[in-house]
Amino acid sequence: MDIKAPDLGVDSAEVSEIMVAVGDVIAKDDNIVLLESDKASVEVPSSAAGKVTKISVAIGDQVSEGMVLIELESAEASDNADDNAEEVTDSEQADESVEDAPVEEDAEEEATDDTSEGASTTHALPDIGVDEAQVAEIMVSVGDTVSADESILLIESDKASVEVPAPEAGVVEKILVNAGDTVANGQDFIVIKAAGSSKVKPKADTAKKADKADKPAPKADAKSQPAPTGEPKQAPAPTSTAASTDKKLTEAQVNEKLADVYAGPAVRKLARQLGVDITQVNGSALNDRILKEDLFAHVKNRLTTQQAAPAAKGAVSSGLPKLPDMSNTEIWGETETQDLSRLQKVSIPQLNYNTLLPQVTQFDLSDITETEKLRGELKGGMKAEGIGLTILAFIVKATAYALTQHPRFNSHLSDDNTQVILRKSVNMGIAVATDDGLVVPVIKNAQDKGIKQIAIEIGELAVKARDKKLTTKDMQGASFTISSQGILGGTAFTPLVNWPQVGILGASEATMQPVWNAAKQTFEPRLMLPLSLSYDHRVINGADAAVFTRYVATLLADPRRILL
Secondary structure, eight states: OEEEOOOOSSSOEEEEEEOOOTTOEEOTTOEEEEEEOSSOEEEEEOSSOEEEEEEOOOTTOEEOTTOEEEEEEEHHHHHHHHHHHHHHHHTTTOOHHHHHHHHHHHHHHHHHHHOGGGOEEEEEOOOOSSSOEEEEEEOOOTTOEEOTTOEEEEEEOSSOEEEEEOSSSEEEEEEOOOTTOEEOTTOEEEEEEESSOOOOOOOHHHHHHHHHHHSOOOOOOTTTSOOOTTSOOOOOOOOHHHHHHHTTOOHHHHHHHHHHSOBOHHHHHHHHHHTOOGGGOOOOSGGGOBOHHHHHHHHHHHHHHHHHHHHHTTOOOSSOOOOOOOOOHHHHOOOOOOOOOHHHHHHHHHHHGGGGSOEEEEEEEEEOHHHHHHHHHHHHHHHHTTOOOOHHHHHHHHHHHHHHHSGGGSEEEOTTSSOEEEOSSOOEEEOEEETTEEEOOEETTGGGOOHHHHHHHHHHHHHHHHTTOOOHHHHSOOSEEEEEOTTSOOSOOOOOOOTTOSEEEEEOOOEEEEEEETTTTEEEEEEEEEEEEEEETTTOOHHHHHHHHHHHHHHHHOGGGGGO
């Protein structure tokens, strides 16, 4: 039978590792290949048990849903063949009782396999909505009895804090991740034995495969042994001689060296973005596989080395220096160390992207006097319906409409900096302050929603954010962001563009200001709302930013314009 690739969640993915060989006997749900895309690494399990007769893909192949990965001879067919061979060989010597024994044993094994209650199942992480996230807390221990949907793991990314529920009820047999680990979609994280059953003895083949999986693969001597079947060769560690020779390598030779490196496409893409020669990176995973952490460690080591050398010569370091020694209280006074929250820690890498963006901020004022009057007329009725109508709902509506008229602000810059990817819908990120830090849930298709519906969703998302109930889907897909400081004070600020978006609109506290009325030749008190538009200057120029900001200010001054 053919074992095909399931729905991968992407158009295609690269075969990064083949976990079986021809002749292996595998059980249903045994992992057979590791696939990698720009978004995630996924281990694909077999949908049936049997003997591997053919492997239809190779490392480096691009596969999509429905493609044949391996061919199996079913376990039933294999058993029948073995029984027939045994009958031919032993027909003259075997008596009826001997012939019946294997049948009873097979029936017992088959019943054991089919008893889901007694099975120990390895479970993979569900879609966590981002490329990777950090294990912030493990809420159970080995031996604990858990119920289905009970929270067992807390995962945090720069976008959200997500509790992972138990996929089934039972006893925790093994926890495959540790606090602080970086994990991805589809990664195995826990082994649970279903509740209400006695211990089940595994079949011999399955037990053998489990023992094999638990033992680290021995590293082959690169000088004397070939790379394992199905695995790419390990790239030799570069030397100073090799480095000088590399300069003379042809493009084909360079590509061949890169192909020898054991790393997935997401890691290779990150290496290109960081400007790292991946052939010089040492892998820390099984079979010297290179992980993202290995890239970061390589870059950190290079930066440390480069900064140490100038320091020795008395030159100024290109990076931030270390903090001074503050142990002398006569100079520095008393100090206290406080840990950042987990959300703040995981937000730092995302915030660091802003050092790579040529960000500019455009400021403007919007006269919302009439809009505030309208809000005052409507909020009483909406409050009776349990809806809080704030000025933010009007800002979201006006900005969403403006983005449909100025689509470049609702876009992303391509990786090669040659194209702009325009978003057809406005998914508006709303920055919400919580005790742990700032989170940004998303209102989907804001351009199609009225102010009342937007107000409802703002209220729902704010409650979920404060209660730490936001899901990854609540945080995904934003095309533009609004950060409103409400009544916190201040006259203006420079919000940070949330890459890969190209713009973010900040709104400060509205105040009464004297505005000149040319028709009446007098100053009048008007409620003025400060707007701060930060934008990626690679995509948006200053003139367009000024026009866009003034357009939003005009819409907010008279919301009836949106209806036209």
